Amino acid sequence: MNVLSAAGPIVPDSGGNVLLIVLLLLPLVGSLVMYPLRGNVALAKGVAMAVALLELVLVVLAWVGYDTAAAADGTRFQLEFSASWIPAFGTHIAFGVDGIALVMIALTAFLVPILMLFAWAEKLPEGRTASGYFGLLLATQAMLVGVFAATDVFLFYVFFEAMLIPMYFLIGRFGGPNRQYAAVKFFLYSLLGGLIMLASLIGLFVVSGERLGQGTFTWAELQTMAATVPTSTQIWLFLGFFVAFAIKAPLFPFHTWLPDAGAEAPIVGAVLLVGVLDKVATFGFLRYCLPLFPAASQALAPLVLTLAVVGIIYAALLAVGQTDMSRFVSYTSIAHFGFIALGIFAFSSQAFAGATLYMVNHGLSTGMLFLMVGMLITRGGSRKIADYGGVAKLAPLLAGCLLVAGMSSLALPGTNSFVSEFLVLVGSFPNAPVFTIVATVGIIFAALYVLWFYQRTMQGPVRGDAVTAALERAGAGGPGAMTDPGIAAKRAGTGFADLGRREIAVVTPLIVAIVVLGFFPAPLLDVINPSVTATMQEVGLADPVPVGGTAR
């Protein structure tokens, strides 16, 4: 397939492609290297960035090496690697990607260098160095590669829990004033979910022992067995996984840890947390809940759909009522997760593909929204919405970029998010019309929270404590400044600066991705679609047939 697969299969009849291992180890090693480099922050940052960029290049290689034709012909995983781990438990160090995992790994690799660039000159809490900061980013990335690439359920569980650790430290050491509370809440809540999943995992192993004669954690074997497991057993096992994922996603009513974590985490941590880490849950729905427990998934779908749709409306209304910018973005995300869950539990190719694409697009749009909020906080030093006003007058470029992120968040056609939201809704409608109608009404609220946020912070006359304080610090205050702040800002030069070059470099790739994927989603859809078809078959479902013209 490519040069990196020279190692040959380690386990007979399985792949021996080391590319995924490299993708996992590279950022892990990079993060470890940060420790000896802590004395030389500039070098540490350079090395970290080099590692992140190299990772991106390797992911591009993996993308090129991924054969969509083979995936369409039924090859479930590619770039496979497998080695026996604990033979007594039948666990393997087994990696492989389908299109869904591949796009998530690619999203991570795309975001990390951007986040590093954003964090390049960030003011860190007392006594913290950028080497630790960047190291934790790389460690999180490594865990994410592991969790998406694992094809052994136990290995998946290990990474699922392990990724909490760097994120815990990112929040707890580099976060806002209330970071300890948020970090512990995040950790305990996730751990609780993880432990419930562990119980299910053991149950799954036992069931596989009964059905197959020998217990296994290998995903493919468990999947083949799935249809034969009685529905009642499936439901119990499903619930264990489901609770873990519903907390992680999070779905209503398990969501309250996210606004705290999202608000207290440093911006880059929040982007990774909300943009990628939470998607492990929706990824888990698609990879584990549906194919391993197909009957249970269908039986419990109305429950999940209800939670999803309640979440869409509920979180959107809460987003409208927020006074803190980071909490605002967190609540918008909870609403978006509702759309993803809707797509996954509506069981059609379009809805699945839409949900998967939504995971990527939400990472881009919410990532950018968080970054723009971060740029505001850098300037004003406050997270409160009321502390900002009329910023468009002072920093038009910043305002424009925020608007692009907002338009992507409300899924305006022409941005990336529209394609995914449309696919989710159009794909869900035939199977779940009532839920889809409610979710569609949710797009009005999406417009409301985005535009109202924009109006409060960007439009109208220059106002707000954070803005006026920044202007005064720069000597632009004093008489007459408020009547013509534009001139005042110019007089001061740096009162409330517009985007600098580094910041432009941060937002440019995101804006390009948002617009290009809005008009040309095919590169992503081509990779996603075959895996979506495979998932449909694993659940044992066919797409709903158009009802017009049939039997009438």
Next chain:
Amino acid sequence: MTTTLPALSALAQEAQPAVGEATGTASLAWLLFALPAAGALVLFLTGRRSDRWGHWLGLLTVVASFVIGLLIFLETVGLAPGERTRELALYSWIGSGSLNVDFGLRLDPLSLTFVLLITGVGSLIHLYSVGYMSHDPGRRRFFAQLNLFVAAMLVLVLANNFVLLYLGWEGVGLASYLLIGFYQDRPAAATAAKKAFLMNRVGDVGLALAIFLLWLELGTTQYNEVFGRIGEVPSGTVLAVTLLLLLGACGKSGQFPLQSWLPDAMEGPTPVSALIHAATMVTAGVYLIARTNPIYDLTETGRLVVALIGVVTLLIGAIIGCAYDDIKKVLAYSTVSQIGYMILAVGLGPAGYALGIFHLLTHGFFKAGLFLGAGSVMHAMNDDVDMRRFGGLWRKMPVTFVTFGLGYLALIGFPFLSGYFSKDAIIEAAFAQEGWQGWVFGGAAALAAGLTAFYMTRLMFMTFFGERRWEKVPAHNGEAYHPHESPATMTVPMIVLAFGSVGAGAALYPVLPEWLAPTVGELRELEGGALPHAVVPWLVVGLSALGVLAGYLFVGRRPVPVERPERVSLPVRAARADLYANAINESVVERPGTWLTRILVYFDNRGVDGAVNGIAAGLGGSSGRLRRLQTGFVRSYALSMLGGSVLIVAAMLAVRFA
């Protein structure tokens, strides 16, 4: 309207034109929207560097679009009517499973008509804006957004499927949002922009759900297949689809009950009001219904609702238009009312589709001209819009006066000017309906024609005739008024549009229905109904003359007070309050919504999160108590082990024998 449903259905199927592939000049159709889009992109990306030449680039791209549109139009005219519907697939946009949405264009008489309207009027208004915005530091941004609008609007009308239509549909919504909020440091502008976007989104939900329903029923979003196979869909669903599409149309076109954003949209610069909120974007709802005519053909109930919405709106607009003193708001409500006529027309089905489009075109000319004239007046009057401060301006700005006056005559339906042909045709068709519908539709439309004449005459007298009230009071910005004629970049577009106001009706009347026939079907002239065709023009002209006379008596003959009189009759007060539409919105939607979000925030913090923290605190407390169980005595551990074993055995037995 007595034709039975199956017959109409068969007719709709057979009326679907054969679709050819776009070749020749038509294969360049993608340039139509790509050029303005590229213009917008360049202007956004180059930033201040293009401040000096950006507006010329903006103008150039739209003019180039117009030229290409004209070439394609001429090429199409050369084809036989049956071959005039052509499609151009550009690439596959969204594909998953059996869903495939093309980025594909449909070039047919309807879309080409719109292309010429959008790029033609668009070019004129771009030219006008060069002068109008010359003192504005944000001129480049303005042209970027105006270009974006033209591109999105062209995508809207050129799309060959519903999803791409939706892209253009929300794209023009974005452009409209940006341009209404162009003066974004004004809170009123920001609020109006947000309101416009939100009310449009309410309509968009309808459009989206209609698309989902069609997908559910037919498994496609392409016009071709939907229109060809719509007869397979059960009539209840067809009705639902038409009502959902109508909701979309109401949002975009400012129709009842979503009309109240359009007058607020006048916060935008006046060229925007002319192009977006008069001539093109707000007519997209009419386009949508005309475009989906094969669906509306199948449901008499659906068409009836459309016509009723049109009638209600044309009355609302005309009544409120009589009460305002703000020159742009009067024109805005006039637009609401005139689009009501168009919606009424397309609601009449095969007897009205072509008439709706006809009025849309003539209205595009004269209303754009009127708005540009209003902008010219504002330009001369320190950006003030209060007509009570105007008066006697005809001598100061003769070109504006003459062109505006021609637009005025066209709008009130002065014989043989544009509006006379297009509006009368609609009123005639409305009176030709059978039963109560003829009387109600026709009567309302004729009455509103009289009201139109009244409010426009009032506007003319307050602005151009009578006492020069601006000599007595300072402007709102404190300076004195120095009215003057506008520069040539502004007057030339006004003059061109004035020619359209005069001649478009007479020129299009004989040819337009036939030209549109391949898309919207033959225009069916109904006989009988409430009033015969021969009577209606006299009635309408008579009512309009009454309106003019009333306008003269109310404001032409009497001095107009500079301050607005507050002791006025109840109807005037109601009209000044937009017939309480905003008050209803506020008390039914806004205030309960605000309370709901507050309650939910409280509930989430105290209820949901409170429960989580409560559980955590409870666990902490009980673990403290549990700790005391670890006594260190082996005997107590042995006891608990025994207890545990017993429980396990009991459980196993229970599982086995239960």
